[in-house]
Structure formats: C-alpha cells, structure tokens
Amino acid sequence: MISIKKVILHQVRMTLKAPFTTSFGTFQDKDFFVVEMIDNAGRTGFGESVAFSSPWYSEETVRTNEHMMKDFLIPLLLEKPLEHPDEVFQRFSGIRRNNMAKAALEGAVWDLYAKRLSVPLAQALGGKKKEIDVGISIGIQSSVQELVRLVENFAEQGYKRMKIKIKPGWDVDVLKEVRKVFPTLPLMADANSAYTLKDLEHLKQLDDLDLKMIEQPLAHDDIVDHATLQRALSTPICLDESIHSLEDTRRAVELGSCKIINIKIGRVGGLSEAKRIHDFCMDRNIPVWCGGMLEAGIGRAHNVALTTLDNFVLPGDTAGSSHYWDEDLIEPEVVVKNGVIHVPDLPGIGYEVNRKALEKLCIKKSVIA
Ligand SMILES: O=C(O)CCC(=O)C1=CC=C[C@@H](O)[C@@H]1C(=O)O
Numbered sequence: 001m002i003s004i005k006k007v008i009l010h011q012v013r014m015t016l017k018a019p020f021t022t023s024f025g026t027f028q029d030k031d032f033f034v035v036e037m038i039d040n041a042g043r044t045g046f047g048e049s050v051a052f053s054s055p056w057y058s059e060e061t062v063r064t065n066e067h068m069m070k071d072f073l074i075p076l077l078l079e080k081p082l083e084h085p086d087e088v089f090q091r092f093s094g095i096r097r098n099n100m101a102k103a104a105l106e107g108a109v110w111d112l113y114a115k116r117l118s119v120p121l122a123q124a125l126g127g128k129k130k131e132i133d134v135g136i137s138i139g140i141q142s143s144v145q146e147l148v149r150l151v152e153n154f155a156e157q158g159y160k161r162m163k164i165k166i167k168p169g170w171d172v173d174v175l176k177e178v179r180k181v182f183p184t185l186p187l188m189a190d191a192n193s194a195y196t197l198k199d200l201e202h203l204k205q206l207d208d209l210d211l212k213m214i215e216q217p218l219a220h221d222d223i224v225d226h227a228t229l230q231r232a233l234s235t236p237i238c239l240d241e242s243i244h245s246l247e248d249t250r251r252a253v254e255l256g257s258c259k260i261i262n263i264k265i266g267r268v269g270g271l272s273e274a275k276r277i278h279d280f281c282m283d284r285n286i287p288v289w290c291g292g293m294l295e296a297g298i299g300r301a302h303n304v305a306l307t308t309l310d311n312f313v314l315p316g317d318t319a320g321s322s323h324y325w326d327e328d329l330i331e332p333e334v335v336v337k338n339g340v341i342h343v344p345d346l347p348g349i350g351y352e353v354n355r356k357a358l359e360k361l362c363i364k365k366s367v368i369a
C-alpha cells in the first residue's frame with residue numbers, strides 16, 4: 001500500500017533562457033509547483049505542475065493549482081492509502097476538471113510507486129524503449145531570418161522534427177521560406193487555435209509544404225470544426241488543447257477531427273489517463289507524441305518516461321534542459337544527443353532533485369501533513 005504521510009508544495013520561479021512567444025503572447029518567467037510527496041517509509045516522490053501564471057493555454061493557473069491541491073486534492077490523498085497510482089484518477093473523480101493540479105499530484109504518486117518497487121518510472125508505466133527520439137518547439141520569432149537561424153541550429157543538434165508556431169500573418173509565407181532552406185527537414189506547425197473555418201482556403205496552402213501535421217489550428221474547445229477542416233486538408237491535424245480525456249479522444253477520433261494526438265500529462269489529468277489515451281490510439285493506429293509545457297527537470301523526466309510507451313512513434317517536444325534553463329532542478333540534467341534522450345534506468349523518475357537549486361528557486365513552501 002502507498003500511504004502518503006506528507007506533501008510539500010515548493011512554489012518555484014524559473015526564468016527561461018529566451019522569451020517564449022505563441023499566438024497568445026510572450027513570457028519568460030515561469031512559476032510552477034514542485035510536488036514532494038513522502039510516504040510512511042520516508043520515500044519521496046516528485047511531481048511538477050504545468051499551469052501557467054495566466055489562463056491563456058487552459059483555464060488553470062498557478063493560483064488555481066495551489067487552491068485545488070491544498071483545499072481539495074491533497075486531503076483526498078491523505079484520507080487513506082492507495083494500492084496503485086491508477087487509483088488516484090478515481091479518488092479525484094469527484095473534482096471537476098483541474099487536470100493540471102491532479103496530474104502534479106498523481107505524478108508524484110507514480111514516482112513514489114516506482115521507487116517503492118525500485119524500478120524506473122518508464123518500466124512501471126509499461127514502457128520498453130531505452131532511447132527516445134525528440135523534436136523541438138520554436139516560438140514565434142522577430143524575423144524569418146532569426147527563425148531560419150534557429151531551425152539550422154537545432155537541425156545541426158540533430159533534433160528529429162521542428163515545430164514552428166504560426167498565427168495569421170506569420171504562417172504560409174514563413175513556412176515557405178523555411179522549406180526553401182530545408183526542403184526535406186521534418187517540419188510541423190502549431191497554431192494554438194489562432195484560426196477559424198473562415199481561414200480554410202488559406203490553410204489549404206499548408207498542404208503544399210509537406211508538413212508532418214498542423215497542431216490545433218482551430219478553437220481550443222472544438223472537435224466539430226476540426227473534422228470539417230481535416231476533410232479539406234491532406235495535412236494531418238494534431239489536437240492538443242481540445243483533448244482533456246480519453247472521452248475527448250474517442251469523440252475526436254469518431255468524428256475524424258484529427259489523425260494525430262499530442263498527449264500532455266498535465267492537460268489530461270495524469271499518467272494513468274495518458275496511458276489510456278495512448279492505448280486507445282494504438283488500437284486504432286493513431287500515432288501520438290508527448291507535448292511539452294516548458295517543464296523543468298521533474299516534469300521533463302515524467303515526459304521522458306511516458307514517451308517510452310510503444311505508440312509514442314513521433315518525436316515529441318522534449319528538448320534538453322539546457323534549451324530552457326541556465327540551471328535545471330535535476331541532476332543529471334536531461335541531455336539530448338543527436339535528437340535522442342537516453343532513458344534513465346534508476347528507480348522512479350531516474351534523476352535526482354538538486355535540493356540546493358530547489359531551495360534557491362523556491363519562493364514559497366507549504367507543508368501539508
Ligand atoms: O518546449 C516545450 O515544452 C513545448 C512548448 C510548446 O510548444 C507549447 C507549450 C505550451 C503551450 C503552447 O504554446 C505550446 C503547445 O501548444 O504545445
């Protein structure tokens with residue numbers, strides 16, 4: 001049994017090496033929670049929340065995460081022991097949505113569980129890969145020249161796929177310029193819901209660019225219009241923001257809204273639901289990949305472990321720690337060599353938490369026992 005005795009919420013502030021711009025705006029400071037969970041044997045599991053400080057990506061924020069974890073979710077975990085991390089999803093089922101708060105805690109339970117078994121988290125999840133292919137996500141840049149320079153730099157580092165953010169006015173022409181310089185490089189676009197069906201004819205031009213996919217072109221809560229758009233495009237649509245659960249996945253697949261799913265542990269409420277979406281898509285030959293939320297090392301470690309499952313057949317957004325941070329919260333940091341991450345074989349998340357760095361970057365600590 002997993003008997004949780006104490007949960008420590010470290011509210012951390014880290015500054016990205018470079019500002020991150022999407023169709024929604026730009027930010028560089030990232031506040032989030034490191035969840036430290038201690039069991040009755042004194043073992044520690046770690047999770048990381050991914051909600052941003054403002055509700056632009058989803059309705060959740062750092063503040064809503066804190067409220068939900070402290071006032072609703074942690075008390076449910078402390079109520080009684082757990083047989084298996086899969087039970088957390090059920091234990092939280094009375095709480096509506098708030099998936100990122102749920103996932104931060106459930107991730108710590110999974111890490112604790114794997115450490116109790118003394119196996120890597122990847123193995124506890126059923127993953128077999130010892131190495132994973134990764135891509136990189138490039139925010140909207142100040143000029144096409146700067147974008148081409150970044151694509152060149154990341155291609156030289158061996159990243160397996162370039163994700164380029166687009167929005168009206170920074171899309172087809174920009175991608176054509178990149179294609180001119182890199183005629184065969186695996187490319188995809190992420191629109192973060194910047195378009196509507198009125199842009200259908202405009203978006204059809206993407207079909208001439210040999211993109212691997214176009215991610216979330218339409219509204220963050222839509223699967224109907226995406227089905228209309230997918231029927232008009234030969235480029236596969238990948239859904240991100242629209243998919244919060246296995247049920248959303250089932251509906252989107254039945255409607256034909258997408259051909260690929262970007263699975264983000266925080267967006268779907270944790271690793272157990274992420275596995276269910278993975279398995280559902282594998283049974284229907286729908287490829288998935290692991291999206292990113294600009295995580296620090298603990299969240300990055302969870303993404304690496306999840307990506308070892310068989311149907312993560314497309315490179316995800318799990319770039320190396322040094323792409324994001326001057327100093328990460330884990331030792332060793334996540335390193336990408338020629339577009340590949342070697343999966344750690346230590347118990348749990350497989351990386352040690354750098355306590356000194358955590359203390360230095362922690363702006364508030366709450367102990368709940
Ligand atoms: O490098 C990463 O962690 C991926 C970053 C990234 O592309 C995104 C993070 C968060 C929201 C979005 O802007 C975007 C995405 O949609 O995947």
Ligand SMILES: [Mg+2]
Nearest residue numbers: 190215216240
């Ligand atoms: Mg996305």
